[in-house]
Amino acid sequence: MAKHKKAQRNHKYSLHSRQRKVNRKYKDTIFRMLFKDRNNLLSLYNAMNKKNYTDASALQVVTLENAIYLGMKNDLAFIMDMNLYLYEHQSTYNPNMPLRDLFYISNEYQKMVVQQSLYSSTIQKIPAPKFIVFYNGTKEINDLTEFRLSSAYECPTEDPDLELRVTVLNVNDGHNKALMEQCQTLKEYAQYVARVRKYVSSNELSLEEAVEKAVTECINENILRDFLSSNRAEVINMSIFEYDKELEEKKLRRAEFQAGMEAGIEQGIAKGQQDLLMQKIKAKLAKGKSLELIADELEEDISVIEKLLNQKTI
Secondary structure, three states: OHHHHHHHHHHOOOOOOOOOOOOOOOOOOHHHHHHOOHHHHHHHHHHHHOOOOOOHHHOEEOOOOOOOEOOEOOOEEEEEOOEEEEEEEEOOOOOOHHHHHHHHHHHHHHHHOOOOOOOOOOOOOOOEEEEEEEEOOOOOOOOEEEEEHHHHOOOOOOOOOOOOEEEEEEOOOOOOHHHHHHOHHHHHHHHHHHHHHHHHHOOOOOHHHHHHHHHHHHHHOOOOHHHHHHOHHHHHHHHHHHHHHHHHHHHHHHHHHHHHHHHHHHHHHHHHHHHHHHHHHHHHHHOOOOHHHHHHHHOOOHHHHHHHHHHHHO
């Protein structure tokens, strides 16, 4: 009876369907495919919240299927115990998740109250949000990290009017061991990812061969055996796609870093030249020379010299 009432309360926040633009280019991930299974998702929820629920139907999934919002798609969203959970999987370190989650949660809340009046004298109740990122990229981070929306503010403040906190959990193999022991599917997922990376980084096999080997070994060693056996071809294609995407993002970051370094060097050279020119101008001014004469001797336009002098006196 108690479970039925809880399911009723969770169902209170039913979402009204709207026509949305389908994102045909969005490709699922293995993480999302695994935890779209309600039993796996309930197991992850229990492990995260130290619960022992067994009725997966109590989860009210509100993830937008085949839909996209502002060019982004959330991985898993569901309501449980009167809270709204947004679970994201990331293979790259992304400190912009609080801003992304702000868009997600605004969109979810808007749908929840679309038929309610926000001008009434009665407060419209909404489920409290919980933002979690499951990170398994190659950048070394702590088992638990917190991102805050306020970190993005141009003018930082100790007590921002709007704050959003995202908990980032490192779910690479060997991290967050207590959580992994509580959720076997998450643990085996981490082992599978580690196995793929191991064989790809060896450079002895092609990417496809490395993934094939990892899948075969995991099935033989009872790691995600049923999932990998039932979805072998799709998992292999997804793994290749995910690994290629990860490599492309690394290349992009290296290119951005190199461009930033080159821009910094150019700025440094320009500033050094400017400082040297300023020293010459000051030396000539100290000798009582006019700006016109200084400009002529330094072969510079007088407007450049005047601008430099004005900048230094501001």
